[in-house]
Amino acid sequence: MPKPFHLLLFLLAALLSPARTLTASNVPKRDLVRTSCIHASYPDICLRSLSSYGGSAATPRDLALAGVRISLGRVQKASDFLSQLKGTGHREQGALSDCLEQMGDSVEELRKTLVALQGLRRGADFRWQMSNAETWVSAALTNEETCIDGFREINGRVRVDVKQRITDVARVTSNALYLINLADEPRASP
Numbered sequence: 001m002p003k004p005f006h007l008l009l010f011l012l013a014a015l016l017s018p019a020r021t022l023t024a025s026n027v028p029k030r031d032l033v034r035t036s037c038i039h040a041s042y043p044d045i046c047l048r049s050l051s052s053y054g055g056s057a058a059t060p061r062d063l064a065l066a067g068v069r070i071s072l073g074r075v076q077k078a079s080d081f082l083s084q085l086k087g088t089g090h091r092e093q094g095a096l097s098d099c100l101e102q103m104g105d106s107v108e109e110l111r112k113t114l115v116a117l118q119g120l121r122r123g124a125d126f127r128w129q130m131s132n133a134e135t136w137v138s139a140a141l142t143n144e145e146t147c148i149d150g151f152r153e154i155n156g157r158v159r160v161d162v163k164q165r166i167t168d169v170a171r172v173t174s175n176a177l178y179l180i181n182l183a184d185e186p187r188a189s190p
Helices: 002-015 029-037 043-053 060-084 092-119 127-148 156-181
Strands: none
Touching: 029 043, 029 060, 029 127, 029 156, 043 156, 060 092, 060 127, 060 156, 092 127, 092 156, 127 156
16 A cells, blocks of 8 residues: 555544543653643642652542642651751740641641542542542641741741741642642542
8 A cells, every 4th residue: 555545544543533632541641740730839849749759640639649748748847847946035936836836737637638538539428528638738738828927027047947948848738739629620530
């Protein structure tokens, strides 16, 4: 058969095949992280933090789980960091103590989120489970922002260090919330 005939058959087959849309089921795994992170609040942080999960994340739910795990790890490291800081005055010590408590609350909220996402099943309770996960991650994010706010009227090196560390944590947590919202979309697979 001549080559133009092969080309014609190929084009005809391509035109007659059902159209494919970009969903989790047909996006190559290596592209799932990139296509998911592109609209995150902090896309560069999303791409960097999830790059190690790209090979094992086959669905938006897998990415949401990875995002929450990464956030949880960052909160735990931030808590360790905070517990080693010594405030120089009463107000600074109080802000550190409050922030450490808020990070503990964030850890609990993120753990509850992981459990909910791991047990997530489509069906009657799906919306309820997703709503709980979104609420818990939002609460963790609020705790992180409240921690930063506690240092608003405090000057010095501790404030700068805490703000830098917790801002990073909050950005990762914000991306985790975004990934959970992506997993909640009707086209996302459980």
